[in-house]
Amino acid sequence: MVTPRAKPSWPRWWWLGGGGLLGLLGSLLSPGSTGCIYPDRCIKVTSPGHDWCRNLTNALQWPAGGSIDEAEPVIYANGATPKGCRCFNDAEHQVLEDKVPECQFEWLLDELEQAARQECQALVKPGYDHNCWTVGGADASVVEPEFPDGMGGCIGNCEYGNPPAGGACPDHNPYECATGGDGGGAGACELEEGADTSTGGGDSGSEGGVLEPSKVISCHGNECEIDETFAWDLYADPSLLLEQGVRIAYDVTTQRHIFDNIAPGTVLHALGLRDGDRLEHVNDLVIDDLDSALQAYLDNQDATILRVRILRGDQWVDYTYTFVR
DSSP states (O other): OBBBBBSSOSSOOHHHHHHHHHHHTSSOOOOOOOEEEEETTTTEEEEEEEEEEEEEEEEEEEEESSGGGGGGOOOOTOOOEEEEEEOOOOOHHHHHHHHHHHHHHHHHHHHHHHHHHHHHHHHTTEEEOOOTTTTTSSTTTEEOOOOOEEEEEEEEEEEEEEEEETTOOOOOHHHHHHHHHSOOOGHHHTTGTTTTOOOOOOOOOOEETTTOGGGGGETTTTTEEEEEHHHHHHHTTTHHHTOOOOOOEETTTTTTEEEEOOOSSSHHHHHTTTTTTTEEEEEEOOOOHHHHHHHHHTTTTEEEEEEEEEEEEEEEEEEEEEEOO
C-alpha cells in the first residue's frame, strides 16, 4: 500500500486540466479544407453508415436516499435492457468487424459503452438513484459485447461522379466525407505509431516513447491513487499530455468546460473522465472560466488530495485523486 506524500511542493492541477485548459483551448482546433463544387461536376453521392450497439445488464434504480436493496431493474417498457448505439462510417465499421487496430477498436467500444450508460440514465425514474455509471463492485451495471444493428443515419462513405474534362474529383476518406475537411480517425492510435512522448525515465509511466498511465494510476470505483513522480514528469513537460489529443471546449451557455476526444489508454481516461463530461469544481472551487482554472492551479499547490466533480449527462459524478509515492 502506498502512502500519500506529506507536503508536495509542486502543483498538480496543471496536468489534471487547469494548466491544460490554458494550453488546450487555443491549440486543438484544426481548420478543414474547403472547396467549390459545381452543380453539374463532381457530384457527391454518399452511402449510409452503420449502427453498432451494446446492451447494459444489471442496471438498477431505487428511491433517492433509499437502499439498493429496494432496487428495481432499469428497463424499457417492453422489458428489454438499456441499449446504447452509435452510427459509424465504413472505416470504423471495418475496425469493429476486424477488431484491429486494437487501440481504435477499444476507442469505439468505449463510445458504445458511454451510449449504453447514457441511455440507462435516461430511463431512470425521476427522483431515483441508479447504478448506470457504476463500473466496479458487486452492484455494478455491466456492459455487454458490441453488435451491428443495421444501417444508420451518418455518412458511411462518399464518391464523386462526373469529373470535369481533363480533371479529377476529390478522393475523400470516410472521415472527410462527413466533415468536408481533412478528416482523421487515427487519433486513438497516434501514440502507438511513433509519437515521441518519452519523459526520460522508465519508472514514471512512460516506456518506449508511449505514456502508460495504467502503471501509475490505480482506481477503485471513483477513487484513484496517482504516482507523484509520474505527475511531476507531466508537470515538468505538460506537452506530453497535450499530445494525447484531448480537446476541452468552453460552453458559453453553461460557462463550463467540456472534455472531448478522451481515448482509452490516455491519462484522463485512466482517471475516469469521458467524452462529454462537464467540469464543475475542483476541491469545491467552481471552474467557470480560465481565471477560476488558474485559481484552482494556485490554490492546490500543496494539496495531497483533489476532489473533482463533473456532470455526466444529468448525473453528478465525483472523483477523488490521491497523490502517492
